[in-house]
Amino acid sequence: MAAIISQTRKLRKSHKRARLPGGSLGWPLVGETFEFVSCAYSPRPESFMDKRRLLYGKVFRSHLFGCPTIVSTDAEVSRWVLQSDARSFVPSYPKSLTELMGKSSILLINGNLQRRVHGLIGAFFKSSDLKAQITRDMQCYVQQSMNSWSNERLIHIQDEAKHIVFQILVKGLIGLQSVTETEFLKQQFREFIAGLMSLPVKLPGSRLYRSLQAKKKMVTLIKSIILEKRKNNCGRTPLDVVDVLINDASDQLTDDLISDNMIDLMIPAEDSVPVLVTLAVKYLSECPLALQQLEEENMQLKERASPLPGEDLQWTDYMSLSFTQDVITETLRLGNIISGIMRKAVRDVEIKGHFIPKGWCVFAYFRSVHLDENHYDEAYKFNPWRWKDKDKSTCSFTPFGGGQRLCPGLDLSRLEASIFLHHLVTNFTWVAEEDQIVNFPTVRMKRGMPIRVRRKDCSDQTLSSL
Ligand code: HEM
Numbered sequence: 001m002a003a004i005i006s007q008t009r010k011l012r013k014s015h016k017r018a019r020l021p022g023g024s025l026g027w028p029l030v031g032e033t034f035e036f037v038s039c040a041y042s043p044r045p046e047s048f049m050d051k052r053r054l055l056y057g058k059v060f061r062s063h064l065f066g067c068p069t070i071v072s073t074d075a076e077v078s079r080w081v082l083q084s085d086a087r088s089f090v091p092s093y094p095k096s097l098t099e100l101m102g103k104s105s106i107l108l109i110n111g112n113l114q115r116r117v118h119g120l121i122g123a124f125f126k127s128s129d130l131k132a133q134i135t136r137d138m139q140c141y142v143q144q145s146m147n148s149w150s151n152e153r154l155i156h157i158q159d160e161a162k163h164i165v166f167q168i169l170v171k172g173l174i175g176l177q178s179v180t181e182t183e184f185l186k187q188q189f190r191e192f193i194a195g196l197m198s199l200p201v202k203l204p205g206s207r208l209y210r211s212l213q214a215k216k217k218m219v220t221l222i223k224s225i226i227l228e229k230r231k232n233n234c235g236r237t238p239l240d241v242v243d244v245l246i247n248d249a250s251d252q253l254t255d256d257l258i259s260d261n262m263i264d265l266m267i268p269a270e271d272s273v274p275v276l277v278t279l280a281v282k283y284l285s286e287c288p289l290a291l292q293q294l295e296e297e298n299m300q301l302k303e304r305a306s307p308l309p310g311e312d313l314q315w316t317d318y319m320s321l322s323f324t325q326d327v328i329t330e331t332l333r334l335g336n337i338i339s340g341i342m343r344k345a346v347r348d349v350e351i352k353g354h355f356i357p358k359g360w361c362v363f364a365y366f367r368s369v370h371l372d373e374n375h376y377d378e379a380y381k382f383n384p385w386r387w388k389d390k391d392k393s394t395c396s397f398t399p400f401g402g403g404q405r406l407c408p409g410l411d412l413s414r415l416e417a418s419i420f421l422h423h424l425v426t427n428f429t430w431v432a433e434e435d436q437i438v439n440f441p442t443v444r445m446k447r448g449m450p451i452r453v454r455r456k457d458c459s460d461q462t463l464s465s466l
Pocket residue numbers: 091106107108114118265268269270272273276337338341398399400401402404405406407408409410412413
């Protein structure tokens with residue numbers, strides 16, 4: 001009894017202490033959106049946050065994209081937000097994005113259905129069978145692609161990686177292998193994502209309308225694949241995400257939900273891995289010592305594997321390359337491919353003495369945490385050695401989010417990036433051309449990271465196998 005009374009007192013006290021964080025809501029309607037966007041386009045998007053952190057602390061209030069918002073650049077507060085479920089926070093995206101995704105998208109649904117779909121997809125992505133299949137496919141596509149790189153050719157890493165990763169993605173999601181259909185889907189998907197950040201106007205001819213039309217065409221193709229799979233499915237081992245979802249015994253997962261979600265799954269997946277690879281190449285090009293160590297580690301693996309004819313490298317070989325993994329980790333920290341996540345409070349919430357009113361958004365801004373000198377020495381320097389034997393599961397490192405929405409594609413992203421880097425550094429040297437990072441609306445290289453490649457074995461310019 002005494003314990004309950006003291007707990008209630010504590011709660012009352014903390015409620016009294018909790019305050020709306022300091023800050024400014026800016027101009028009527030637009031709030032501080034223009035200043036946020038103008039910083040976001042600059043090489044230092046976090047300057048918007050830095051200025052306010054000095055004035056109000058790591059958690060402050062603002063008004064962004066039409067919503068009063070609490071911005072968190074505090075690792076613990078952000079972790080709290082990520083760990084909370086739909087009783088406190090639900091995902092929040094711009095209106096054009098929610099229009100395009102539809103109500104049953106995994107990125108938007110909450111509660112049991114989200115947990116079910118996330119659990120099924122997450123378990124499948126973790127399975128050794130899928131990782132083995134992705135390793136075989138990725139090796140094959142990377143080799144095909146790199147076989148055509150002749151000496152002194154200018155290669156745009158971003159485009160090459162995008163082309164390869166898209167093929168892997170559609171095979172892993174819907175089992176698509178036909179070149180024509182993959183090309184069709186790619187074109188429609190491009191049209192579809194062009195509208196993700198558009199004005200929420202659905203009139204014929206508008207950007208959003210065209211994107212919705214493209215989505216319809218993709219849904220038709222995916223539904224026909226689902227239908228075919230349902231006809232031939234006799235409980236066989238799932239080879240792709242559609243197989244996993246149609247095997248689910250519950251009747252919650254309708255064909256509409258599955259086909260919509262296959263497209264929505266492509267949104268976080270299609271661009272992020274190619275950008276990860278591209279940024280890694282950029283940072284490595286600027287850090288010869290890291291490139292040399294990465295190359296040595298990968299050459300050792302290649303030599304270890306080469307006396308075994310017909311035996312390809314396994315996914316575990318790639319994942320066990322500790323320095324390569326540290327390079328990927330450091331690229332994720334410095335590159336901030338997803339700079340933060342938005343949630344909306346569905347009730348009044350208190351976190352670490354901060355009061356978040358119902359209906360307000362919370363922007364958990366990982367980028368400021370990843371570049372905080374208190375967490376990382378010389379935070380703006382690419383230093384993969386900082387990760388040697390270091391625990392990566394801390395709240396100051398969250399490139400894949402956390403809690404029940406933790407990115408299910410986390411392992412696959414690392415695996416695909418490792419395979420690409422392995423084949424690149426063991427077969428080529430390169431000279432990088434001038435390029436710069438663009439941070440908004442999504443992270444990418446302005447020119448697609450052009451590099452002039454040279455085969456290591458110059459005597460053989462068209463290797464049949466890399
Ligand atoms: C470098 C690569 C990637 C990064 C940095 C990344 C980052 C993230 C982050 C930060 C979230 C959390 C979003 C939130 O909490 O609202 C997320 C969610 C998600 N990611 Fe990734 N991702 C990557 C690759 C992938 C890949 C390859 C896939 C699929 C093949 C994927 C599928 C998803 C899905 C489905 C979600 C939503 C999960 C849910 O809400 O239940 N991601 N990702």
